Amino acid sequence: MTRTPVNVTVTGAAGQIGYALLFRIASGHLLGADVPVKLRLLEIPQGLKAAEGTAMELDDCAFPLLRGIDISDDPNVAFDGANVALLVGARPRTKGMERGDLLEANGGIFKPQGKAINDHAADDIKVLVVGNPANTNALIAQAAAPDVPRERFTAMTRLDHNRALSQLSKKTGAPVSEIRKLTIWGNHSATQYPDIFHAEVAGKNAAEAVNDQAWLADDFIPTVAKRGAAIIDARGASSAASAANAAIDHVHTWVNGTADGDWTSMGIPSDGSYGVPEGLISSFPVTTKDGKYEIVQGLEINEFSRTRIDASVKELSEERDAVRGLGLL
Numbered sequence: 671m672t673r674t675p676v677n678v679t680v681t682g683a684a685g686q687i688g689y690a691l692l693f694r695i696a697s698g699h700l701l702g703a704d705v706p707v708k709l710r711l712l713e714i715p716q717g718l719k720a721a722e723g724t725a726m727e728l729d730d731c732a733f734p735l736l737r738g739i740d741i742s743d744d745p746n747v748a749f750d751g752a753n754v755a756l757l758v759g760a761r762p763r764t765k766g767m768e769r770g771d772l773l774e775a776n777g778g779i780f781k782p783q784g785k786a787i788n789d790h791a792a793d794d795i796k797v798l799v800v801g802n803p804a805n806t807n808a809l810i811a812q813a814a815a816p817d818v819p820r821e822r823f824t825a826m827t828r829l830d831h832n833r834a835l836s837q838l839s840k841k842t843g844a845p846v847s848e849i850r851k852l853t854i855w856g857n858h859s860a861t862q863y864p865d866i867f868h869a870e871v872a873g874k875n876a877a878e879a880v881n882d883q884a885w886l887a888d889d890f891i892p893t894v895a896k897r898g899a900a901i902i903d904a905r906g907a908s909s910a911a912s913a914a915n916a917a918i919d920h921v922h923t924w925v926n927g928t929a930d931g932d933w934t935s936m937g938i939p940s941d942g943s944y945g946v947p948e949g950l951i952s953s954f955p956v957t958t959k960d961g962k963y964e965i966v967q968g969l970e971i972n973e974f975s976r977t978r979i980d981a982s983v984k985e986l987s988e989e990r991d992a993v994r995g996l997g998l999l
């Protein structure tokens with residue numbers, strides 16, 4: 671049986687993440703090796719020519735799963751019939767900026783895009799916001815799309831999750847494949863909290879396996895939380911291939927499910943779990959199945975974790991208040 675292609679809209683298609691992302695979507699890494707896709711690329715007018723160039727290269731790969739590419743500078747066209755939307759297009763931060771500094775510059779992009787999703791996307795739309803500040807931009811897009819179920823708007827903290835996996839693997843010597851149940855809590859910012867207290871390394875509790883509180887507090891947590899800035903410092907540009915890889919992982923896991931006995935981290939609308947005020951888009955430990963996610967419940971949160979989760983959630987509340995003040999909510 672021939673499957674109907676899935677419409678995948680990517681904004682900021684001519685940017686550096688776009689360039690690292692589109693070829694992997696077209697080759698089947700986003701949804702699966704048997705799922706045909708149609709790409710709908712959104713750019714601002716100045717980005718259209720470069721997006722056309724990328725589309726030419728996509729054509730030249732002759733990907734068997736790629737069933738078409740449309741390019742537009744009109745969100746109403748680009749989101750028409752979208753099943754999956756990757757909101758990447760936004761200005762990246764440069765040296766010395768915090769992601770929150772982008773609130774005003776990028777916030778204005780996500781309101782009209784949320785409205786276009788509301789009015790034109792397919793009923794099963796799933797949205798991942800990558801453009802920073804990702805959690806609050808997702809909130810802005812969600813608020814502009816009252817007809818779309820709230821839980822379809824998510825923000826990317828999978829890059830932080832992957833960074834934490836890699837750092838823990840280096841510390842313990844265990845391969846990444848043997849690490850499970852790691853959690854990123856809160857905002858995709860320097861206040862985020864990578865939590866290893868429930869994680870397992872080769873079947874053993876990770877915090878006990880590491881047994882080094884100083885490393886946890888002074889090395890692991892700041893290294894993961896400030897990795898974005900360290901990449902900007904080293905590359906002179908913000909992370910691109912690793913961000914694209916995390917976007918692929920986020921959507922693939924959302925659609926295809928988490929492995930038994932494991933979970934992942936996603937920025938999702940809070941239902942009030944773990945004391946995170948309802949409605950904030952915050953990162954939680956989640957399992958996924960049949961295209962739906964659920965927050966992992968019942969984890970004991972120690973005092974060390976509580977303080978850090980609360981600090982990140984406080985920042986999310988402040989960002990929400992700031993965009994409210996700008997009329998974006």
Ligand SMILES: NC(=O)c1ccc[n+]([C@@H]2O[C@H](COP(=O)([O-])OP(=O)(O)OC[C@H]3O[C@@H](n4cnc5c(N)ncnc54)[C@H](O)[C@@H]3O)[C@@H](O)[C@H]2O)c1
Nearest residue numbers: 682684685686687713717759760761762800801802829913
């Ligand atoms: N959540 C994460 O983990 C994570 C990781 C890395 C980067 N980011 C963020 O992703 C965003 C994109 O990064 P990049 O390195 O690809 O930037 P980039 O500057 O290389 O590309 C951004 C692209 O978006 C386009 N664009 C701008 N406004 C647009 C609009 N209204 N509609 C459609 N396209 C628009 C630009 O023309 C440009 O081509 C930045 O905000 C960056 O901070 C997030």
Ligand SMILES: O=C(O)C[C@H](O)C(=O)O
Nearest residue numbers: 763802897898899908909
């Ligand atoms: O840090 C940034 O500004 C880019 C991105 O959010 C990252 O984490 O690499």
